[in-house]
Amino acid sequence: MASRTAESLVAGTSYLLLPTTSVAVDFADVFVDSACGKDVLKDCSVKYEPAPRTMIAINSAVYFFIYAKSLPKAEILNACDATAIHGLLLGNTRFLKTGLALARRSSLRRRLTKFYRCGTVGESNPNFHRKQSWDYTHAARRHKWISVRTGVTVPVKMFWCQSMLPMVQCDIMSKLIPGxxxxxxxxxxxxxxxxxxxQPDLPPPPEAFNALKKYKGFKYGLIQGEENLRTRLAEEYPGAKPEHFVITNGASEAIDLVMRSISKQGGKVLLPRPYYYSYPHVVSYSGMVPEYYDLAEGGKIDYAQFADIAPGCRAVLINSPSNPTGTVQEIKTLKKIEALCDRLGLYIISDEVYKDLIYDRKNYLLHGKHVVTVNSFSKTFAMCGFRVGYVYSQDAELVSSIVEMKNHTSMNTSVAAQFMALAAMRAPAxxxxxxxxxxxxxxxxxxxxxxxxxxxxxxxxxxxxxxxxxxxxxxxxxxxxxxxxxxxxxxxxxxxxxxxxxxxxxxxxxxxxxxxxxxxxxxxxxxxx
Amino acid sequence: MASRTAESLVAGTSYLLLPTTSVAVDFADVFVDSACGKDVLKDCSVKYEPAPRTMIAINSAVYFFIYAKSLPKAEILNACDATAIHGLLLGNTRFLKTGLALARRSSLRRRLTKFYRCGTVGESNPNFHRKQSWDYTHAARRHKWISVRTGVTVPVKMFWCQSMLPMVQCDIMSKLIPGxxxxxxxxxxxxxxxxxxxQPDLPPPPEAFNALKKYKGFKYGLIQGEENLRTRLAEEYPGAKPEHFVITNGASEAIDLVMRSISKQGGKVLLPRPYYYSYPHVVSYSGMVPEYYDLAEGGKIDYAQFADIAPGCRAVLINSPSNPTGTVQEIKTLKKIEALCDRLGLYIISDEVYKDLIYDRKNYLLHGKHVVTVNSFSKTFAMCGFRVGYVYSQDAELVSSIVEMKNHTSMNTSVAAQFMALAAMRAPAxxxxxxxxxxxxxxxxxxxxxxxxxxxxxxxxxxxxxxxxxxxxxxxxxxxxxxxxxxxxxxxxxxxxxxxxxxxxxxxxxxxxxxxxxxxxxxxxxxxx
Incomplete structure (x- = not known):
């Protein structure tokens, strides 16, 4: 593969090198009609705005490459083009706009429009997903899953018809940072x-390291977390009891366990946008679908928009202070959200890992029957590497469900790390x-x-x-x-x-x-x- | 609720207290026809032998209670009766036998037979699952998910028709140990x-605790695991490189991540039976379906049976030495399994957490393109509470997929625990x-x-x-x-x-x-x- 073309590829994406345009088109047909293709496209249709990176990548990659080969002059396309093409093919104007704003290659767009008979570029194309009637029996008969070599991020499996042509794997090099x-x-x-x-660059309280020196336990701990740590945490939350907490491998596992525990196939989870980059992934992993509310001016929640989308969701996620914006939500908005979710019977997952790092006021703790507070020792006590987080919820059923799941998926959180966390809480204010x-x-x-x-x-x-x-x-x-x-x-x-x-x-x-x-x-x- | 009846309930099970028999029967109809009921029953039909405990529990509970109320003299039923009734209703003779062998209440069985028109008790009843024609439109229109209070194990959600009657929650007490x-x-x-x-009662090597005394790191570690630990592990496996390992929160997270990474909705995973109790759960959590091969005389794998079931599966799980049997598989059988899975293109997940605790020979390490070895420091070095395990695989794509997933679901494994694990490996043989x-x-x-x-x-x-x-x-x-x-x-x-x-x-x-x-x-x- 010529290095000139290789440069145009996106690191972390799966590519297939195809010998001719017609083969590429055939491949696209097979892919779209195949079990895998349907899966990918189906996932895209529910997730594409914004799709998890891998989903964008796989679609972009396939079509991007097909497209690149279909142009005799094979321009060097950059990732923005790929994004635009992805948007075009899925009728997703958001991607289109983002990509094309940069690419500004009208000839390219015209060719694509013609090539895929997609209607006018930039218009939504609802027909694109429709099941094609192409008969792929001969392919299906001989199909085989072949893994495609990937770069640094997640690999994706593709359906491939072996009988059509040999697959060539290509190396990937690019200056674009994948994630x-x-x-x-x-x-x-x-x-x-x-x-x-x-993560904080300043060290944890000395109490934490001192504790580690005398630690002698080695047996399994309670799946729910050490009793003494949960008792201490309960003092921090008004009306809380030790049984309302589950100690987890950081806030990441806390959110993952919550999603998996409340999961209902296809249920919607309302996420803020901009979002912490793992949110859409864990929602998708759990079999649910991310929906988004866009933070408005100043990074604040537009309550009207929020209230418009929330009904029909299974859960909403609040992240205040926010990663990546650093903004803090207004207490009056949070109270309105509490009331709304209570009325609708929705879970509120409140990711408050930065609750102790607010400059102008104290944190406001969200309340409610189905509020699930996620927190961590990582930021407050600079203990990112030790992985101690927790779930706090007064929903006894949810807590018990999380504990049961954790029993099978990771068991107790590392006992020494919990011991350190407890010691860290002894540090002076x-x-x-x-x-x-x-x-x-x-x-x-x-x-x-x-x-x-x-x-x-x-x-x-x-x-x-x-x-x-x-x-x-x-x-x-x-x-x-x-x-x-x-x-x-x-x-x-x-x-x-x-x-x-x-x-x-x-x-x-x-x-x-x-x-x-x-x-x-x-x-x-x-x-x- | 009378304490006499309460005593008969199974701890950890969800119950509905229904006021009359006819309401109970109505409820059963609604449940069977509802989206949730269909889901539960569908799951049962693929999993019921043996169903995850929660599935047994939910079905047992519903019918059990219905039945209890349908008897004017309301005998005290124990969990065995519940199991029998479950077996009867699902036409599952295995459960029936287990339960009835204990209950030995023929009058009870006769009544049930009549009540549910299920044919003769003890006979398989293939018609029970058939979609009933009962029109539940009026119920569906007003349906709402209501959670049911549970005991110590996992709670299960039930479909409930609010319009029919108020739900009463009952306390649970029983002498039966739930899990x-x-x-x-x-x-x-x-x-x-x-x-x-x-878990071992003897402590870890002193090297491990000594290491902890001087530990000073606090920042995030590599998601894949510390480089030095992976380098040291690679020395233990012929032909291994550090990049073939992912350090996890014990073998539990390792298996969970592998299942989630290879998951294909409805894909089958072949498990040994008897099995470590988390296996069916993590398979189900990942959206796949457990299948079983029964260990034959002496706890050995019956290769013929294995080879018969393996085709059509996505992965097979080997656990030698086994928890809970303690048996070790023959090397010649393991080699045949390697060859078979290689030919069929199946993943072999080899849970070898007891590999260093074999009395008569060295462990045999399974080989192959898609072999995934799961191991842990918990048993060999008595470090259960610290939660350090790992995945070893030469399948680069799978490893990269696991790392990507772990990035979102728990991040790095606790850095201090990894430091201890490395130190433990310095202990003399x-x-x-x-x-x-x-x-x-x-x-x-x-x-x-x-x-x-x-x-x-x-x-x-x-x-x-x-x-x-x-x-x-x-x-x-x-x-x-x-x-x-x-x-x-x-x-x-x-x-x-x-x-x-x-x-x-x-x-x-x-x-x-x-x-x-x-x-x-x-x-x-x-x-x-």
């Missing part, structure tokens, strides 16, 4: 400035207060610095993120990393294309240097976008 | 002899050798003791379990606990009714005392069963 996992383990370089990581002060200073510096650079962004009121608008965010993240030695996260990973997330979990001297490099980038490269 | 979780945290009593727990010697002595004592008591059982060759035949095992476990202060596990929890699992992870003096109590039980209570 947050690309950056994990990077950032300790003195030269590299990491605005990527969503000044530990958290000191940290909040530091976060606030950094927030002020970064926020002011970005305004000065002319960036448009919401003022963060908690957590440690800002999410400025930056067009063509994928390219920005790539350029900042490769050319300016800065790690930032593409807003597209959080459902916010054309935004870039900066975490300020790093020293002020580094923030300053980062702002300096960002200014240079904006004055040079970015001007040419 | 292994009932015993967790019990057993440190001096008086109580616990043959229950599946004598650590494991000494343990195996101790396990072997205990095995010999318990096995010989049981033969002497006239019990029928397979000779365990690894792990630390025996599984003697004992009729009416649920009652045995209950009686041994309440009357003889001994913890044992009901074989039914492992798909082996009429067997009881004894773990010998306890001191020889306690094993001796346990055998003495068991003898007394067999000579008295058990004779009257």
């Amino acid at each position: 947050p996992s690309f950056f994990i383990g990077k950032g300790d370089d003195t030269d590299l400035i990491s605005f990527g990581s969503g 000044s530990y958290v207060e000191k940290h909040v002060k530091i976060w606030k200073e950094r927030r002020d510096m970064l926020y002011a610095g970005m305004l000065e650079l002319g960036l448009e962004l919401w003022k963060p009121e908690g957590a440690f993120y800002v999410l400025p608008k930056l067009k063509n965010s994928g390219r920005v993240v790539s350029d900042l990393y490769y050319k300016y030695r800065m790690i930032t996260y593409d807003g597209a990973w959080f459902g916010a294309p054309d935004h870039v997330r900066f975490s300020y979990a790093l020293d002020v001297s580094k923030i300053k240097e980062g702002l300096r490099r960002l200014k240079k980038f904006l004055d040079t490269e970015y001007k040419k976008y | 292994p979780s009932f015993f967790i945290g019990k057993g440190d009593d001096t008086d109580l002899i616990s043959f229950g727990s599946g 004598s650590y494991v050798e000494k343990h195996v010697k101790i396990w072997k002595e205990r095995r010999d004592m318990l096995y010989a003791g049981m033969l002497e008591l006239g019990l029928e059982l397979w000779k365990p060759e690894g792990a630390f379990y025996v599984l003697p035949k004992l009729k009416n095992s649920g009652r045995v476990v209950s009686d041994l606990y309440y009357k003889y202060r001994m913890i044992t596990y009901d074989g039914a929890w492992f798909g082996a009714p009429d067997h009881v699992r004894f773990s010998y992870a306890l001191d020889v003096s306690k094993i001796k005392e346990g055998l003495r109590r068991l003898k007394k039980f067999l000579d008295t209570e058990y004779k009257k069963y």
Whole structure:
């Protein structure tokens, strides 16, 4: 495969190299009609806005490549084109707009329109999903699942008709950053400035490490979590009892267990957008379908929009303070949501992992019969690596269901880590207060610095993120990393294309240097976008 | 609700208290015809032998209670009756036999036969599942999901027609032990002899605890697991590389992640029977369906039976040495399975958590393109509570898929626990050798003791379990606990009714005392069963 074409591929995507256009078209037919194709497309039709990355990837990849081969002059297409094509083919104007705004290749669009008889580009194409009548009996008879080599992210299986042609696997190289996992383990370089990581750089309270020194337990603990830790947690929540808590492997497992426990095939879960990037995944993994409410001006919930979409959902997710926006929701809005969900009988999953990192007021704890609070020791006590989170809910049935599931899927949370968590709670209040002060200073510096650079962004009121608008965010993240030695996260990973997330979990001297490099980038490269 | 009736209920089961027989029958009709009822029954029809406990429970509960109310004299029914009724209604002779062997209430059976027009009791009733024509439009129009209060195990949601009658929730009390979780945290009593727990009583190597003393990390680790631990593990497996491993929250999460990663809706996973009790659950959670191969004489795999069922499955699970039987599979059988699965393109999930606890030979590591080895530090290094396990596979695509999923569902495994695991591997070989010697002595004592008591059982060759035949095992476990202060596990929890699992992870003096109590039980209570 020519390196020129290879450069156009998206890292982390599955590709098939096909010899001719007609074969590619045949393949598309087989794929669309196959059991797997139907599955993928069906999933897309319910999830495509925004689809989990893998779903976008697989569709983009297939059609993207088919398309690339169908053009005699085979232009180098970038990921934006792939996104546009994906949008075109699925009749999804959102993707189309995002992709085409960048690609601006009208000839390409015209050709695609003709090629796929999709109607006018940019118009919704409801017929595209309709079952085609193409007879694929001969293919189905000899079908076989073949795995396709993938890059760094999730691999996807494809239906493949072996009889048609041999499959050639191609290597993938690209400068586009596929996702947050690309950056994990990077950032300790003195030269590299990491605005990527969503974890405190300051250490946990000394109490936590001291506890570890004398730890001697080794047997299974209670699946629900150690009694003493749950008793201590109950003191933090008015009216709570130890049996209302389940200690989990971080907030991630907490949310996953909640989703799996409340799951009803095809049930809708209402997520904020921008969202923490795992939300849509865990919703989909549980067999449910993500729906979205868009955060409005200032990163606040537009209650009218929310109330419009909530009925018909099985659960809603609130994340205040928010990752990736850093915004905190108004108490009056949260109260209205409580009342609405109570009336509708919906679960409220309240991800409050940043509850102790709010600059202007105390956290407001959501109340209600079916409120499920998710929290963690990771951010408050800088214990990300130890993985201790929890679910708090007064819904006894849900708690018991989560415990039963955890019994089979991971058993107790690591006992030594729970012991540390309990010890961390013995740290004086000044530990958290000191940290909040530091976060606030950094927030002020970064926020002011970005305004000065002319960036448009919401003022963060908690957590440690800002999410400025930056067009063509994928390219920005790539350029900042490769050319300016800065790690930032593409807003597209959080459902916010054309935004870039900066975490300020790093020293002020580094923030300053980062702002300096960002200014240079904006004055040079970015001007040419 | 009268306490007399309450006593007859099964702990951990959902009940509905219905006011009259006719209402109960109406409810049954609604339930069978409802979306939920269909779901439950559909699941039962594919899973019922043996159904996950919750499925048995929900069906038993509904019909059990209906039945209890339909008898004017309302006898006290025990769990065995419920099981029998469940078997009768689903036309499942296996349940019928188990239940009725104990209940021996022919008048009860005659009444049931008449009441449900099910044909002769004990005969298979293939018509029971057939969609009934009862029109439930009026119910469906007003239906609402109502959760039913549950006892100690998993709660189950039921379809309920609100318009028909108010639901009354009842308290549950029973002497029947609902499942292994009932015993967790019990057993440190001096008086109580616990043959229950599946974990070493001897501590981890001192190296592990020493490591903990100087641990200072706190940030997120690699999702895949710490590089140094994976590098060290790779030395243990011929031809392995660090990238072939994923470190997980124990073997439980490893198996759960594998199932979720390979999941195809409705795909079949072939499990051994008797099985470790979580297997059917994680298969079902992943949207797949458990199938079973029965271990034959001596606890060995009957290859002919295995080869007969394997085609059409997506994956097969091998567990050698086995929990709960302690038996080890023959190398020649394992090699045939390797070849068969390779030919059929099936995943082999090999749960080898007891691989270092084999008495007569070294472990045989299964090989193959799609072999997924699951292992753990819990048993070899007595680190159950810390939760460090791993997946080892040369299937790069599967590994990458598992890492991607773990990124969203739990992130890295606790970094301190991984640090301990690495330190434990520095312990001299004598650590494991000494343990195996101790396990072997205990095995010999318990096995010989049981033969002497006239019990029928397979000779365990690894792990630390025996599984003697004992009729009416649920009652045995209950009686041994309440009357003889001994913890044992009901074989039914492992798909082996009429067997009881004894773990010998306890001191020889306690094993001796346990055998003495068991003898007394067999000579008295058990004779009257």
